[in-house]
Amino acid sequence: MNTGLKSVPVWMLAWLTAFCIVLSAFSPALAGTTYHTRVKVIHATKGKAGVDPGLEAIAREIGSEFNYTRFRRISEKAMSLSEGQKGRITLPGNRDLIITPTGSNGSRIQYHIRINAKGNPVFQTGVRLQNGSSVTIGGPRLKKGVILINIEGRTR
Amino acid sequence: MTPCNRYTKEFISRVADNEVRQEAHSVFLRHAKTCAACAETLADFRQMGQLFSSHTEAEVGRIRTELPPITVTAPQGAQNRKGLWGWIGRMGQGLASVFGRGAMGLKLASLSAVALILAVSLYTWQGDSGNGMVPGPSAIVNSVDTYGSSVMIIETPESHHTIIWFSET
Ligand SMILES: [Zn+2]
Numbered sequence: 001m002n003t004g005l006k007s008v009p010v011w012m013l014a015w016l017t018a019f020c021i022v023l024s025a026f027s028p029a030l031a032g033t034t035y036h037t038r039v040k041v042i043h044a045t046k047g048k049a050g051v052d053p054g055l056e057a058i059a060r061e062i063g064s065e066f067n068y069t070r071f072r073r074i075s076e077k078a079m080s081l082s083e084g085q086k087g088r089i090t091l092p093g094n095r096d097l098i099i100t101p102t103g104s105n106g107s108r109i110q111y112h113i114r115i116n117a118k119g120n121p122v123f124q125t126g127v128r129l130q131n132g133s134s135v136t137i138g139g140p141r142l143k144k145g146v147i148l149i150n151i152e153g154r155t156r
Numbered sequence: 157m158t159p160c161n162r163y164t165k166e167f168i169s170r171v172a173d174n175e176v177r178q179e180a181h182s183v184f185l186r187h188a189k190t191c192a193a194c195a196e197t198l199a200d201f202r203q204m205g206q207l208f209s210s211h212t213e214a215e216v217g218r219i220r221t222e223l224p225p226i227t228v229t230a231p232q233g234a235q236n237r238k239g240l241w242g243w244i245g246r247m248g249q250g251l252a253s254v255f256g257r258g259a260m261g262l263k264l265a266s267l268s269a270v271a272l273i274l275a276v277s278l279y280t281w282q283g284d285s286g287n288g289m290v291p292g293p294s295a296i297v298n299s300v301d302t303y304g305s306s307v308m309i310i311e312t313p314e315s316h317h318t319i320i321w322f323s324e325t
Contacts, residue, residue: 061317065310102175108296112175114166122305123322124166126173126298135295139305139322 035081035101035109038152039089044068044138045145058136058150066138068145089149092142094118097149107131109153115140129153160193168194172201173299201301293318 042055044062049069051059059071079087081101089097100112109131114124117140129135134152141147163184170176171184188195293311295318300307307322 057315061312061315061319064312064314065319066321102170110175110298112170112173117324121166121301121303122324123300123302123307124169125300125320126170126175127318127320128296128298130292130294133294133317135318135320137320137322140324 032082033101033104033155035083035104036078036154037081037087037099037101037111038076038078039087039097039099040076040148040150040152041074041089041091041097042148042150043072043074043092043142043145044148045070045072045143047144058148061136062138062148070145071148074147091115091140091147091149093140093147095122095140095147099151101153102126104131104155106155109155111151111153113137113151115149131155157192157196160191162187162191163194165197168197169201169299169301172198175298292316295320 040055040058042052042058044066046068047070051071052073055071055073059068062068062071074092075089077087077089081087081099083101083103085100087099089099091097094117096116098114098116101109102112103110107130108128110126110128112124112126115122115137122140123137125137127135129151132152132154134150137149137151138146167176167184171181174181176184184194188198293316297309297318297320300309300320300322302322305322305324307320310319310321311317312319
């Protein structure tokens with residue numbers, strides 16, 4: 001074996017190994033942050049009490065501030081978005097939700113969120129969401145109740 | 157005033173919310189100096205943000221709210237990622253001056269840079285893991301635009317969950 005390996009000094013091999021380790025550790029960062037974004041669309045009414053599985057926490061939060069008692073899941077969508085990439089969700093009543101991650105400092109994720117009705121914006125907000133936590137937007141009317149949109153975001 | 161096709165309202169709203177990257181932000185501001193339409197839209201969005209802050213505080217006095225001041229910093233993450241390689245380069249150069257010039261000095265410096273980065277990244281991961289939730293509301297609301305309808309921002313007392321409630325007109 002007369003390859004060049006013998007002539008490569010040990011320190012260089014050590015350096016290369018260290019470099020590869022670090023490179024692999026950083027590859028997610030180099031590939032760009034992925035914003036795992038989960039949107040739950042819920043119909044809340046004041047009818048007979050009942051909560052769909054998985055909505056208990058939201059029902060508790062909303063129930064403590066508003067008098068809604070019945071929570072039904074309309075849809076749920078998980079998206080992996082890159083920075084600046086728009087995620088779209090169709091809402092009942094000819095509405096759309098457009099959510100765009102615009103940056104993160106590790107502990108908080110910045111999102112731009114817009115709701116359109118019949119193509120026209122009716123609501124938009126910029127929030128800094130705790131990484132791994134969620135925010136609830138409520139208010140759009142739907143059949144004797146309201147639509148709740150729970151948005152959860154995390155970068156890992 | 158002639159309408160402007162160069163920037164969308166959404167983009168300008170994001171400029172007002174400081175959600176746009178530094179370069180794009182500056183480019184837009186330069187444009188707005190000579191474009192009355194864009195300058196006016198930006199002023200409107202900024203005013204709306206201020207109106208919103210005072211309006212909400214008055215309206216939801218009984219409910220505990222947290223509406224921190226609108227910050228002027230660009231998203232830190234975006235800057236960090238973009239400058240990662242530049243940063244490594246700068247750090248290598250900086251360390252080279254410590255270890256001395258020449259090939260050997262530079263190699264030593266690079267190796268140290270790698271070790272330093274590894275230490276910093278491990279430290280960051282440790283800081284983020286566990287139940288290292290930052291204190292405060294689940295979401296800090298930088299801006300809201302409801303196009304005429306009213307809005308309330310609520311932070312639930314126990315779990316500090318943020319609820320943004322708007323009533324459609
Ligand atoms: Zn313009």
